[in-house]
Amino acid sequence: MAHPQSTFAQTAFHGPSLLRARRTTISRTTVKAQLKQLRDTGRYDCFKLQWHPVYDDKSSWPVPPSLFWDSDVAKWIEGACYLLADEYDEEVDRAVRELVDMIRGAQQPDGYLNVYFTVVEPDKRWSNIRDMHELYNAGHLIEAALAHKNYYHNNLLLEPIEKYVSLIHSVFGPAEHQLHGYPGHPEIELALLRLHAATGSTQAYELARYFVEERGNPRGQDGMHFFDWEARRRGDSPWKRPDHYPVSRTSHWYNQSHAPVLRQTSVEGHAVRAMYLLTAVADLACLDELGVRAWPARDAYLAAVRALWDNMVDRKMYVTGGIGAVKQWEGFGIDYFLPQGTDEGGCYAETCAAIGVMMLAERLLHVDLDARYADVMELCLYNAVMTAMSLDGTAFTYVNQLASSDADRSVRHTWFECSCCPPNLMRLFGNLGGYLWDYGAAAEDGEPPFVNVHLYTTAKVTFQAGGQEYVFEQVSDWPWEGRVSFKLQAPAATTTGLAVRLRIPGWSAGGYTLTPPCPTATLSKGYLSLPASYTAANPTFTLSIHGLSPRLIAPHPYTNQHTLTLARGPVIYCVEDADNPWEANHFRDITLSADARVTEEERTLAGERYVALRTVCRPRDLRGAGPGSGRASGGLGAERELVFVPYYLRANRGGKGHMRVGLLNQSVVM
Amino acid sequence: MAHPQSTFAQTAFHGPSLLRARRTTISRTTVKAQLKQLRDTGRYDCFKLQWHPVYDDKSSWPVPPSLFWDSDVAKWIEGACYLLADEYDEEVDRAVRELVDMIRGAQQPDGYLNVYFTVVEPDKRWSNIRDMHELYNAGHLIEAALAHKNYYHNNLLLEPIEKYVSLIHSVFGPAEHQLHGYPGHPEIELALLRLHAATGSTQAYELARYFVEERGNPRGQDGMHFFDWEARRRGDSPWKRPDHYPVSRTSHWYNQSHAPVLRQTSVEGHAVRAMYLLTAVADLACLDELGVRAWPARDAYLAAVRALWDNMVDRKMYVTGGIGAVKQWEGFGIDYFLPQGTDEGGCYAETCAAIGVMMLAERLLHVDLDARYADVMELCLYNAVMTAMSLDGTAFTYVNQLASSDADRSVRHTWFECSCCPPNLMRLFGNLGGYLWDYGAAAEDGEPPFVNVHLYTTAKVTFQAGGQEYVFEQVSDWPWEGRVSFKLQAPAATTTGLAVRLRIPGWSAGGYTLTPPCPTATLSKGYLSLPASYTAANPTFTLSIHGLSPRLIAPHPYTNQHTLTLARGPVIYCVEDADNPWEANHFRDITLSADARVTEEERTLAGERYVALRTVCRPRDLRGAGPGSGRASGGLGAERELVFVPYYLRANRGGKGHMRVGLLNQSVVM
Incomplete structure (x- = not known):
């Protein structure tokens, strides 16, 4: 069972790319910025088990800060x-060691x-498994221990964590004396399955x-x-409930326990x-798949899982890949x-949720390419x-709305009281190499080894x-160019x-050019299969995605969002007042024509290349609009x-925090 | 101070009209149907103060059924x-007398x-004024007592109610020993002001x-x-809260106590x-206005109040006059x-709320014509x-959605567990005459008496x-025809x-014809003023609204509802599967063109005239729609x-319960 968190080390981002740039920033800056946040907020020392003033804060229930x-x-x-595996840093190394010492001491x-x-x-x-995140915390400790073991090659963290897992295993289970519970916030399941994959536990x-x-x-x-x-x-009381639960007694759907999966x-x-x-469900399936x-x-x-995936992707996912429209239950x-935003009724699209979609998608690719x-x-x-x-x-950002409003401008924060998202980004980019491809020996004897390239x-x-050792390389300026050069080394x-x-x-609507051509290539479910004979004969070849x-x-x-969103390849675009400083109402009244000509403009920001887009827009006039008239607007x-930049670049260049992804389709005004 | 509930008796619906037809149905059928419901459910006998099995039902909190x-x-x-004032009925009279006896006995x-x-x-x-409707119930008893006094000309109900008001007056107030509270559900305020207007209390x-x-x-x-x-x-506990409150501690807005009015x-x-x-606020203003x-x-x-009215009418009111989009807090x-409906995110538009809008509007007309x-x-x-x-x-119906869905079809019920709406309709139509006009002596000496005609x-x-006695009459087939004949009697x-x-x-965009013409007539804030000299010279005259x-x-x-709704005069139209039996998806994909020709069709249902409308529609094709394509639909x-009927006629003729008011504007698909 190959999780990205363990396979990532086999992948090197060996040349310039957008992904490497981001990963390098995280490695050189984010890790230390977050370490500083851990220290400044008291988190760093919490495993010393001393009293911290935050523990006196009883203002929230059931979850204390x-x-x-x-x-x-x-x-x-x-x-x-x-x-650390990529780039050693003494301060980070020392902090990890000290934290591990403190965790060991806290057991x-x-x-x-x-x-x-x-x-x-x-x-x-174990008195409130629904809300109190004991098992969630345990899950993340397991994941930390596995990463620690991989880098340090010792059991200083894994050993106490395995002991903790044994305790949890004794507390929860089907036996009469055990609690027949499960975490309100799933996480430990996938962590345990990684632990099993790594140790056979x-x-x-x-x-x-x-x-x-x-x-x-x-x-x-x-x-x-x-x-x-x-x-x-x-x-x-049945009517005492966390603020995340809109109503009493019938809110088990909040944590997906309203029915068996x-x-x-x-x-x-x-x-x-x-x-x-x-x-975790997909992980269990993968473990079965692999025997x-x-x-x-x-x-x-x-x-x-597939039905739930389809429901999500077809009906509950924003064009950015964000999921979760409702703030109350995230x-x-x-x-x-x-x-698209608060003033339309909501848009949450939490960062961690999008990371979760990536995790789920990666697992599903193992069982269904x-x-x-x-x-x-x-x-x-x-996005x-x-x-x-x-x-x-x-x-x-924690919430990734598609449109700002006066109540929720497009701004960033250095940390959050509930700060799950920033370290999740760090984790994800840390093991991002594991998401690029699957590879290995074929399942059946006599078949050649394979690489399935996802990203x-x-x-x-x-x-x-x-x-035998295989070295397989791709070189591309993705997502700005569709040309990807591959090289299989001797x-x-x-x-x-x-x-x-x-x-x-x-x-791409299935459009691509392969050079040199491969007459025996087949295209199935969006993957172009090149036989081993082709790559043996052509150790370098090029794919150009159209x-x-x-x-x-x-x-x-049915979203009632009669909008048009500009995209280019996998990149979704937005408009910001930084480029369009005349805007004063969050682009709520700016319309796009489906026929408008869009031009590209090469730009650089902080040394990073990107493609901006330009087109024309027309504002709608709201005078005379409303039930009194037969018209949707005054024309x-x-x-x-109008200038567009990639949505991922938003809130980097000052401005008033006005931003929008989907712009009104001009046809609704005409 | 002239409340419709007291002035209505001066108005007679003396000829055929849609309003009279509905009022007659209520008088002859609804009063008895609801009396039967009161008897069947145990309400009728509740003032006997005996135990009823419903009191054992502790399943809801804080409000028992x-x-x-x-x-x-x-x-x-x-x-x-x-x-009863219109049409005497012995059974109804007997029931009122018996109920009053029981109420007296319950004090x-x-x-x-x-x-x-x-x-x-x-x-x-008095331990939970926020939720428990003690003061709300008291308010309705006051209103009943005033109506009872007017019809029966005795104090059998008013006398115990005044005693109850004295008790409440001793419990609530600014003195140190008093509770500084106010009803979670306002109602008693306006009832008390009617009591004051009637008795000077x-x-x-x-x-x-x-x-x-x-x-x-x-x-x-x-x-x-x-x-x-x-x-x-x-x-x-601060986190124990009724299901109507989405979150804890910050939900005082639910009952408008989040800030002083x-x-x-x-x-x-x-x-x-x-x-x-x-x-009630408007009533206080009227009492001041009148000195x-x-x-x-x-x-x-x-x-x-005007700012709140504008906010409501401009931003929070459906084209039907319905208010309240959110079911959870009604x-x-x-x-x-x-x-428009449940499958789009909600639509409540409770009947009582629309009646409340009428009450507020009527009061505001007294201070601002x-x-x-x-x-x-x-x-x-x-509507x-x-x-x-x-x-x-x-x-x-309790909820008056603008579009049905599989989860909430367009259907009716004979009663509700919380059955505020049906008797509220009965009350409203009972005193409807009071809403038609204001009239009386002019405020200033030497000025002639006046009639302001609202409906x-x-x-x-x-x-x-x-x-001197004035008799003023209007004759019209409103809302089907715009011609209204007036007559001032000698x-x-x-x-x-x-x-x-x-x-x-x-x-009407200000379009009207007055016959005979009145050169000195003026039009101000939507009211055409005819001087007394004109009506003295022309005791019969005709207004035709264009x-x-x-x-x-x-x-x-900004509603993101890119819809078109057909209306004719004050009547809003809807489509139903009863007329359009081919429909299978609640008209969700049916589009109207803003340019389509609409024809009228005279119809009769249960002896009642109405105008149906016919036009053409085109379904949208959803194949190929969604983020994968640049198109909002497949064309x-x-x-x-497509046949339209008045929205007020919906759910009267069988069918599958598919109904919609606003149909998609074809321009969003083109």
Whole structure:
């Protein structure tokens, strides 16, 4: 089982690219900026188990502000370990070592390892699995331990974490004396499955599968839904509920426990939780697929995951790849409810959720090589994810709205009270190499090894198959150019070759040129298959993806968003007042014509190349609009020029924070 | 102070009209159908103070299902008393007398009069003013008592109610020993002001004004917001909250107590509560206007009410006059959030809220004779209100969505657990005559008496001014025809005449013909003023309002509802599968062209004339739509005929319950 978090080290971003630029910024700046935040806020020292003034803050319920601190630290360690491998930094190395020492020191004799429930409410362990993130924190500690082990080649973190996993394994499970619960915020499931993949731990596999399969059991504990049972045990009134729950008693959908996963037909609730949960389900399927662990229910679960994926992508995903329209539960609204911003009814599109989509897509590609998953993975990467960090790597967004408003301008922050997103970006870019491709020995004897290329950039992967080392390289100025040069190095190039499958993105409408041509190439589900004989004969070859010129995207008509969005390849564009300083109303009244000519303009920002787009727009006149008239507006004003930049570049150049992705289609005004 | 509830008796619907037809149905059928519901559900006997099985139902919190029973009975009595005046019915008369006996018998020695807090939780009186509707129920009892007194000319109901008001006046107020509270659901304020107008009660005036002025005081009781203070007194956790409250601690906007009325700038929360509250504010202003009771803050309050009115009408009102998009709090969403149905994100438009708009508009016309208030009053009457009852008078809607969906078909029910709307319709139509016009002696000496005509129909008003009787009559087939004939009867016709002001509806664009002409007539704020000399010289005259042909209405562009709605005069139209049985998706994909020719068709249903409209539509093809394409849809299908009926007629003729008001503007597809 090859997770990106372990395979990334086999990939080197060996030449210039947009992805490498971002990764380098994170490695050189973000890691330390976040380390400073950890220190300044008290997180860094929290595993010392001393009292911190934040613990006196009882203003929020049920989740105190420090509840996720363990995970913030763990995610930072995980990301730092990924990035140290590329570029050593003494300060970062020292901090990781010190944090690991503190974590080891914080473990209780029975293996328990959680700051809040050791320091603040030691008698409340495992009493509110729905809300209190104990298992979520444990999951991130597991992931940190795996990254730490990979970089440091010691068990200083893994050893206490495995002890903690054993404790959790004893607490939760099907036996009568055990709690038949599962995390309110899924995460530990996918972490346990990575632990299983790395160490073979049976406990880890059992526990993850139990959490997945038990979830949503309406009568799991004493004939009750587990979360109802534990709420009753706590003595909570049924009408006492966290602010994330819009109504009492019927909000189990918030954490995807309203029904067993197998019976869920639409993706609901908190978007990050949904993605982490489904990633674990896909992981279980992958383990079965690979013959590591048989999972009799695999096909049924995969069918459920695919249906949920389709529901999400077809009806609940923004054109940026962002998911989750509703702020209150940080998650999905009803089908097609995708307003662009606060003043239209919401737009959350949390950074972590888009990262979760990438994780889920990556797992699904292992069981079903279909470019529709990779297309969405890339869409998220270049848009909903990359937009969440400033070019200098020190400022972030948590919510990634598609349109600003006076109430929510397009601005960034250096940190958040609940700061899950910034370290998640660090982790993701740390192991980004693992998302580019799958590769290895073929499943069947006699077949040549393979590489399935999902994402294009400049990078090189080195792997072993059949006792031989393969080095496969791609060079491209993606996403600005569609030309990707591949090179298979000797000796593989002169012997077996590699079976190579190359993604042909959906937006290219299947258009590509392969040089030299390959008469036996086949195109299936968006992947162009090149036989090993071709790559053996042509160790260097070039793929040019067509259709990289600017195009207009319309959301589904049922969204009631009669907008046009400019895109170019995988990059979604937005308008900002930085380029269009005349704008005073968040581009709410600016219209685009579907026929307008769009021109490209090469630009550089902070040394980074990008393509800006120019077209003309017309403002609509709202005078005379409204129920009193038969017209949707008072018509259109004069044409003026409008400049677009990639959405991921927004909020980097000052201005008033006016920004919009989808502009009104002029046809609704004409 | 002339409330419609007292002036209605001076108006007779003396000839055929749509309004009379509906009022007659209510008088002959609805009153008895609702009486049967009261009997069948246990409400009828509730004032006997015996245990009813419903009191054992603890499944809802904080509001038990029987909490509003007092008001259901009171509203039925009120409506019955209005209608008995027109047409005597022995069964109804007997029921009113019996109910009054039971209410009298239910009063406690100290004057307290509430079923739930006498029978079920006698120790919880006045402990949860925010949620428990004690004061709301009391308000409706006051209104019933006033109607009862007017019809029966005795104090059998008014006497115990006045005693109850005295008790409430002793409990609530500014003195240290009093509760500094006000009703979570406003209603008693406007009832107290009617009581004051009818009896001169100083207690009633003081209490109403206290409730209005104290509302939203952030430090009203022991330095706390009253509702926070009483919640703490009850020992409620801040995170325990009714399902109507989306989040904890910050939901005072739900009942308009988030700020003093004077500081509210947008209309928020539960729509009925907002309307009842603002009606009382307008009543206080009217009492000052009339010199009955000086209110130093009048101008400031009126400015606040007008700003809230404008916010509501311009940004938060459906084209039907319905208000309240959000089901959870039965109230207003953000500005321009007006989805047509459940599958677009909501549409509540409760019947009682539209009735509340009519009440508020009627009050505002007393202080500011502006047709914009009367236009909205009429819009609500013929659409959002009238749509809520079946033609036969036995079935109702509570929610008046503008588009059905599979989750919420366009259907009616004979009763509701919380059944505020059906008896409210009965009350409204009972005193509807009071909404048609204002009239009386002029404020200044030497000026002739006046009639301001707000609504057109066939009716006659009789009133005294300057010791002389005036009889003024209008005859019209409104809303089907724009011609209204007026007649001023002798002797007034031959002596002073009447100063008459006639509303020229906004949709007529000011177009009218007056016969015979009046050279000295002036048009101001949508009212055409005819001097008394004109009516003395022309005791019969005719007004013809122009612009009654079908027209298309577009909602404000910021609603993102790129729809066209057919209207004709004050009547809003809808499509139903009853006329268009080929429809299978709630007309969600049916488009109208702004240029389509619309023809009229005279029809009759259950003996009632109406005008149906015919035009052509084209379905949109959704194949190929969505983010993958640059197009908002796959284009348009072939033209087909589409039949529209008045929205108020919906759900009367069987079918599948597919209905829609606003149809997609074809321009968004082209």
